[in-house]
Amino acid sequence: MRSIRFHGRGGQGAKTASRIVGTAAFLEGLTAQDSPLYGAERRGAPVSASTRISREPIRERGLITRPDLIVIADESLIGDPTARVLDGLSERTVVFVNAALPSEQARDQFRIPGRVTTLDLTDMTLRQFGKPVALSAPLGAVACRLLGLKAESLKAAITGELADLGLPETVIEGNLALAASCYDAVPVVPVEEMAGTPPAPVSLWTPVYEPPTLGSARISASANSPLRETGGWRTFRPVLVPDKCNGCWLCFVYCPDGVISMTKDDLPLIDYDHCKGCQICVQECPTKALVAEREQEGAGTWRAK
Numbered sequence: 001m002r003s004i005r006f007h008g009r010g011g012q013g014a015k016t017a018s019r020i021v022g023t024a025a026f027l028e029g030l031t032a033q034d035s036p037l038y039g040a041e042r043r044g045a046p047v048s049a050s051t052r053i054s055r056e057p058i059r060e061r062g063l064i065t066r067p068d069l070i071v072i073a074d075e076s077l078i079g080d081p082t083a084r085v086l087d088g089l090s091e092r093t094v095v096f097v098n099a100a101l102p103s104e105q106a107r108d109q110f111r112i113p114g115r116v117t118t119l120d121l122t123d124m125t126l127r128q129f130g131k132p133v134a135l136s137a138p139l140g141a142v143a144c145r146l147l148g149l150k151a152e153s154l155k156a157a158i159t160g161e162l163a164d165l166g167l168p169e170t171v172i173e174g175n176l177a178l179a180a181s182c183y184d185a186v187p188v189v190p191v192e193e194m195a196g197t198p199p200a201p202v203s204l205w206t207p208v209y210e211p212p213t214l215g216s217a218r219i220s221a222s223a224n225s226p227l228r229e230t231g232g233w234r235t236f237r238p239v240l241v242p243d244k245c246n247g248c249w250l251c252f253v254y255c256p257d258g259v260i261s262m263t264k265d266d267l268p269l270i271d272y273d274h275c276k277g278c279q280i281c282v283q284e285c286p287t288k289a290l291v292a293e294r295e296q297e298g299a300g301t302w303r304a305k
Contacts, residue, residue: 001054002191003064004143007085007235008073011043011278013136016161017071018049023157024149025053026042033058042256044276046083053147067093069191070114071143073121073135074235075099078110090112094189096142098122098135103187117146117189121182123233123295127137128178132236132279132292141179142186145222151183226274230257234277236292240268244289251281251290 004021008014015036022032031054038047052066066088075097077083089095092115097106100120107116121138135159144154158179162172238251247266259271260281268281268290283292 001052001056001058001060001275002068002147003066004051004053004069004071004147004191005064005067006049006051006071006139006143007077007083008135008139009043009167010038010045010234011046011076012073012235013045013134013139014049014068014247016134016136016165017073017139017143017297018051020052020136020154020157020161021143021147022053023147024144024153025051025141025147027153027156028149030055031058037063042276043278044230044235046077046080046233048083048085051143064088067088069093069143069146070095072097073139075106075110076232078112080232086112086251091115092192094146095187096146096186097138104253109260115189117187119182119186124181125178126294128174128181132294137175137179138182141182145183145186145188146191147281148190154179154183188296193256229273230276231273234275234295236277236294237272238270238279238282238290239269239277239293241268241289241291242289244286246289248286250284250286254280254284256280 006014006018014039018034018036021036025032032051034049034051036047036049052058052060052064068160070085070089070093072078072085072095077085078161089112091113095112095114095116097110097116097118098121099106099118100123101109101118103116103118106112106118119142121135121142125133125135125138140158155176158176159172162175249266250261251268252260252262256278257274257276257277260271263269279292282292
């Protein structure tokens with residue numbers, strides 16, 4: 001059995017990428033299992049998805065604690081302690097990072113002890129579509145290539161999974177072309193099959209209930225949302241082109257997090273410490289005065305300070 005764990009941000013396509021890999025493996029006669037883990041998280045928040053593939057029935061369930069392959073859609077997650085993208089990493093684990101860095105440099109910069117390979121999927125996606133879109137197909141293509149799955153199986157899996165999402169045929173065709181390029185371009189580091197070591201036993205915890213005389217739980221702390229800076233969730237930031245703005249206030253109205261305020265001249269002012277980069281304001285702006293700009297300070301670094 002081989003275990004693959006995808007890490008990305010909400011909206012980047014980690015869940016669909018895990019399904020693409022599972023479907024491609026199934027089409028080659030393997031047993032497949034995939035499952036996402038994101039709860040009620042918002043766009044831009046760290047999410048993960050897991051896929052297991054095997055020639056035998058898969059009886060293991062739950063989280064993948066010892067992955068054979070880790071696919072990281074956003075390199076900023078590596079430094080986020082809440083994302084825990086390198087949990088269970090060993091020297092035999094293959095780690096793919098979506099980054100504009102050579103593999104050796106990425107391994108040293110991010111201090112990854114496993115075997116590392118990289119490819120700038122975001123740049124390839126921008127060149128294919130001309131705008132930010134989900135990375136489902138390229139992430140799935142990279143994983144299939146590293147796992148040794150066939151290009152024909154990948155193509156059929158992408159077609160089926162994206163069609164199920166209701167995407168138009170032109171978009172699916174663009175994703176197929178992008179996936180084929182990524183499949184051919186990624187530097188291959190073969191993923192070895194796990195030797196079948198049984199998981200360590202898990203001890204059960206018995207909860208202790210307090211008597212009702214001690215009272216019930218309540219929330220007494222004040223609101224703390226302003227203290228959580230979600231600007232680090234962004235891959236693209238909305239940027240104002242002042243000459244195109246007509247002061248309609250629609251960006252202010254549509255912003256789900258209330259991070260856009262208006263100046264006395266009716267121009268939007270964006271709080272980048274808390275803007276998570278959902279791009280709703282960019283989509284709703286009638287004059288295209290807000291544009292998506294990729295976060296990039298230097299090669300391999302995606303966050304602007």
